[in-house]
Amino acid sequence: MLKVDHIHTYYGDSHVLHGVSLKVEKGKMTVLLGRNGMGKTTTIHSIIGFNSPKKGKIYFNNEEIQHLPSYQISKKGIGIVPQGRRIFSNLTVKENLTTTARTTNGNEWTLEKIYKLFPRLEERKKSLGGNLSGGEQSMLSIGRALMTNPRLLLLDEPSEGLSPLMVKEVMSIIKKLKENGLSMLMVEQNLAMALNVADYVYVLNKGEVVFDGTPEELERNQEVKNKYLALG
Numbered sequence: 001m002l003k004v005d006h007i008h009t010y011y012g013d014s015h016v017l018h019g020v021s022l023k024v025e026k027g028k029m030t031v032l033l034g035r036n037g038m039g040k041t042t043t044i045h046s047i048i049g050f051n052s053p054k055k056g057k058i059y060f061n062n063e064e065i066q067h068l069p070s071y072q073i074s075k076k077g078i079g080i081v082p083q084g085r086r087i088f089s090n091l092t093v094k095e096n097l098t099t100t101a102r103t104t105n106g107n108e109w110t111l112e113k114i115y116k117l118f119p120r121l122e123e124r125k126k127s128l129g130g131n132l133s134g135g136e137q138s139m140l141s142i143g144r145a146l147m148t149n150p151r152l153l154l155l156d157e158p159s160e161g162l163s164p165l166m167v168k169e170v171m172s173i174i175k176k177l178k179e180n181g182l183s184m185l186m187v188e189q190n191l192a193m194a195l196n197v198a199d200y201v202y203v204l205n206k207g208e209v210v211f212d213g214t215p216e217e218l219e220r221n222q223e224v225k226n227k228y229l230a231l232g
């Protein structure tokens, strides 16, 4: 469904991604792991067109998208749950869900379905986004992305800064989406959580893929875990 082929991405003169390649299969959860600053967010931003690669190609359903602006990429069916959630703090929960909603990719997701998946959001539908707890904001950010009816959902550390209880809740929702057949690429710092939901894992180090394999293969690979995933 998504193929990232040897991309090189820069911030000004700073060369951050050095030929990153990865694939996301239809209906699967692919997880990007790696320590802080290794290029995970930059990879997500390259795919969605926030920071397009200077070299290399990105194919979505066999079509090259690396040269397109982000609104066109999103129109083609790639949704994003950005790092830090980025919800609209002066809009209500309901407005957050509806302002960027899109039906051009089909119309599976409706407000009713979102509220069914996240009953907490329905309870708080009239509250301003800025008044929600971190966990509620995380749910809102996922709900808002689903309202664009994506074929592929990019999630950049949806569990960041949440309490263990909230992390569990958000992850169980992500698992439900996976059971429903949604294709996802998720950045995650928490190894245990990543191994729990992933079908396939990539590890990034200094803008390069240093491991790819199944969660079981990563689990057994003590060297990769020690070298590239140790905290710090």
Ligand SMILES: Nc1ncnc2c1ncn2[C@@H]1O[C@H](COP(=O)(O)OP(=O)(O)OP(=O)(O)O)[C@@H](O)[C@H]1O
Pocket (backbone or CB within 6 Å): 011, 014, 016, 034, 035, 036, 037, 038, 039, 040, 041, 042, 043
């Ligand atoms: N806007 C920017 N301008 C310049 N350099 C940047 C910018 N954003 C990120 N970088 C640099 O690019 C590199 C990769 O950053 P990136 O955010 O992709 O890492 P990450 O793996 O997602 O880490 P984190 O979990 O901390 O977000 C880092 O060295 C970072 O300092």
